[in-house]
Amino acid sequence: MMKLTSAELDIMQILWKSSPLSVKDINDLLNAKKTTGYTTTLKIMQI
Incomplete structure (x- = not known):
């Protein structure tokens, strides 16, 4: 079974x-916790 990354x-x-x-x-x-770019968030959600 695959585990989620911390970002996921x-x-x-x-x-x-x-x-x-x-x-x-x-x-x-x-971004309330740590700076995360919009495209980074988008890419993680696409995976």
Whole structure:
């Protein structure tokens, strides 16, 4: 079984709390903890 990366887990934890959200919404919430580029968030969500 594959494990989530820390970045994937951060995104999933946001989605588990509040879903559905746009990539922008998720990126804004991620940026509250650490700086994350929009395209980085988008790419992780596409994987």
